[in-house]
Amino acid sequence: MKKECKIIQDLLPNYIEELVSEDTKLFIDEHLKKCENCQEALENMKEKLTTNAEKVDKTVNCLKRYNRELKVLQIILLIILVSFVLKVGHKVIILNSLENNFEKALNSQNFYTKCEEYSSGKIVENAARAMSTKETYYKDGDYLSTFSFSDENGRKREINYYEANGEKKTFLSSTNAGQETIHEDITNSSEEKVIYRPNCYIVESEYNKLYMAIFMDIDKVQIGKDNCYRIRDGNVERYIDEKTGITIKVVNIKDGIILDMYYEVGNVNEDDIIIPVEIDK
């Protein structure tokens, strides 16, 4: 390589970037016109620079795209988080209002409750037959509770708890198929009094409430004329009356057990609460 060519080629990078003086530029232009070697060197250099520039462009584009995707992902995550918080918040509001309504309903000194347990067919053949019935008449501290059920031998049994006017009585009635009903006074052997109170959904603590709001499905449904909230926890669905916060139905999907609960406030009279053995059913 000629000495001049060497100098020219050293200057070529600055020449391409237009960093050389006017005189140097003219000198290089003159040389390039007559030297094929340096022309070739110039072309190679330009090509190399373009390739490098393209590579840089590609990287920049990649970073830009990555940045855009990251932003979209952030927005999606934010939307998910906000909708989750809103959903949980909404459920907490529902649970709070049910709890408040139940507090009000529970203060009643006069109520009647009835709870019937059914099977949807997996346990007893006749799905319409109640497996057990619990009933309570309650008025100003006096009550009459009845628990009726069929035992494993098909015997109908009924336990009546009575507490009124300072008197306590417990009777057990058993009826064998086609036979007379036998009443037994078990007042002294019975363990404890039983009042079937209106049943609330179960919230033990604020933590428990939050757990329910996060993990359980809560939706609004209608049972007959009543507006209810259905709270679903695994296999158990609990239907809670919107106005009173009282549970009116519990369905265990897995076992096929259905509890139908009925309640009435303010309609119990003194003659509803009478000594049970006198009720000859």
Ligand SMILES: [Zn+2]
């Ligand atoms: Zn040359």
